[in-house]
Amino acid sequence: MNLVWKLLRQHISIPQFAGFAFANLFGMLIVLLGYQFYKDVSPVFTGDDSFMKSNYIIAEKKIGTGSTLSGRSNAFTKQDIDDIHAAHFATRIGAFTATQYTVTARMGISGTNILNSELFLESIPDDFVDAPKGTWHYKPGDHVVPVILPRSYIAMYNFGFAQSRSLPKISDGLVGMIDFDLFAQGANGNGSFKGKVIGFSSRVSSILVPQAFMDWSNQTFAPDKHPDPTRLILDPDDSKTEQMTSYFDRHGYEVEDDKLDAEKTTYFLRLMVTMVMVVGLVISVLSFYILMLSIYLLVQKNSSKLENLLLIGYSPHQVARPYQLLTIFLNLGVLVIALVGIFFIRVYYMGVISTLFPNIEGGTMLPSVCLGIGLLLLVSIFNIFAIHRKIAAIWKRKE
Numbered sequence: 001m002n003l004v005w006k007l008l009r010q011h012i013s014i015p016q017f018a019g020f021a022f023a024n025l026f027g028m029l030i031v032l033l034g035y036q037f038y039k040d041v042s043p044v045f046t047g048d049d050s051f052m053k054s055n056y057i058i059a060e061k062k063i064g065t066g067s068t069l070s071g072r073s074n075a076f077t078k079q080d081i082d083d084i085h086a087a088h089f090a091t092r093i094g095a096f097t098a099t100q101y102t103v104t105a106r107m108g109i110s111g112t113n114i115l116n117s118e119l120f121l122e123s124i125p126d127d128f129v130d131a132p133k134g135t136w137h138y139k140p141g142d143h144v145v146p147v148i149l150p151r152s153y154i155a156m157y158n159f160g161f162a163q164s165r166s167l168p169k170i171s172d173g174l175v176g177m178i179d180f181d182l183f184a185q186g187a188n189g190n191g192s193f194k195g196k197v198i199g200f201s202s203r204v205s206s207i208l209v210p211q212a213f214m215d216w217s218n219q220t221f222a223p224d225k226h227p228d229p230t231r232l233i234l235d236p237d238d239s240k241t242e243q244m245t246s247y248f249d250r251h252g253y254e255v256e257d258d259k260l261d262a263e264k265t266t267y268f269l270r271l272m273v274t275m276v277m278v279v280g281l282v283i284s285v286l287s288f289y290i291l292m293l294s295i296y297l298l299v300q301k302n303s304s305k306l307e308n309l310l311l312i313g314y315s316p317h318q319v320a321r322p323y324q325l326l327t328i329f330l331n332l333g334v335l336v337i338a339l340v341g342i343f344f345i346r347v348y349y350m351g352v353i354s355t356l357f358p359n360i361e362g363g364t365m366l367p368s369v370c371l372g373i374g375l376l377l378l379v380s381i382f383n384i385f386a387i388h389r390k391i392a393a394i395w396k397r398k399e
Contacts, residue, residue: 023287030280036368075228089240094125095229100222101186108179123214138213148208186221320391
């Protein structure tokens with residue numbers, strides 16, 4: 001074995017192996033980073049909402065450019081809702097209720113005021129809100145009102161306001177840091193309330209409050225206003241999806257397709273990652289080809305000496321082993337360096353992602369580690385077989 005190592009060292013070309021290592025590292029880094037990034041980011045688009053089931057559908061009437069001239073309203077009348085009930089493609093139907101009075105909110109984080117603005121409150125029937133038991137209730141006279149904020153609000157705060165002013169970032173587990181005050185003013189009086197933020201939702205773009213508070217406050221501050229709802233929330237019967245789609249098309253209703261948008265985004269993300277990984281695989285394959293050419297060149301340069309080793313009693317397996325170990329250690333070194341690089345790159349982009357989406361789980365590097373080990377085993381087996389075959393060909397030529 002020592003004799004073979006001595007022969008090997010005599011003809012090693014450092015530039016050739018350095019070129020292989022660099023090309024292989026570049027290709028491996030692209031493949032593993034693309035796969036790891038997809039695994040880390042896809043939960044942002046595929047994860048379920050914390051307070052609303054993913055199969056719920058939010059419907060509204062289509063309003064075209066000529067709607068104002070035609071006088072068509074975007075509100076659902078009682079007859080519209082009764083007709084949807086009669087169609088039997090939804091097991092439950094609820095209406096969005098909006099405040100009929102002016103609401104001004106003041107929001108702060110850890111004593112720092114970050115928002116003073118007129119806002120838009122809505123409510124849906126409480127059985128559509130999947131909140132922890134005892135947190136989503138209100139009775140007339142209470143000063144504290146449970147509130148669910150749109151997740152986009154917190155994303156804007158974390159990525160913009162908090163980052164520029166070195167304020168703490170907010171996640172689902174830190175909602176208690178939010179100070180939220182509501183000021184209501186209507187034709188029949190005004191009032192102030194303490195909003196208790198219990199979490200965030202990505203399904204709705206307005207601030208949600210309990211139905212009991214909405215009914216009481218509208219009756220108290222704007223008793224003369226009773227508009228029809230402009231949006232409905234439905235719990236669909238999955239076996240009648242085609243029937244529901246046909247009904248909506250006939251009546252000019254449309255669905256807030258946030259779930260469909262997420263699926264499209266995930267598809268394009270997967271497509272882009274696949275394209276990047278293919279490029280990385282091509283680079284890796286070319287680098288493996290360079291490695292095999294280098295090994296074959298070493299074997300060819302030492303062919304006469306290797307033949308002598310085979311003739312004096314060394315087996316083809318013993319002669320091939322140093323070359324096989326060389327390729328394995330080179331590939332292993334490239335994999336380790338690639339994983340270390342991915343670790344630092346991942347620390348950076350996960351910091352940005354967690355700022356925008358504080359609820360996202362941290363995840364691990366296990367996907368890229370497993371893929372890297374799989375590629376290492378595949379390539380190593382191929383290299384071992386190819387080198388053994390090359391040495392065996394020399395042995396057969398001398399027989």
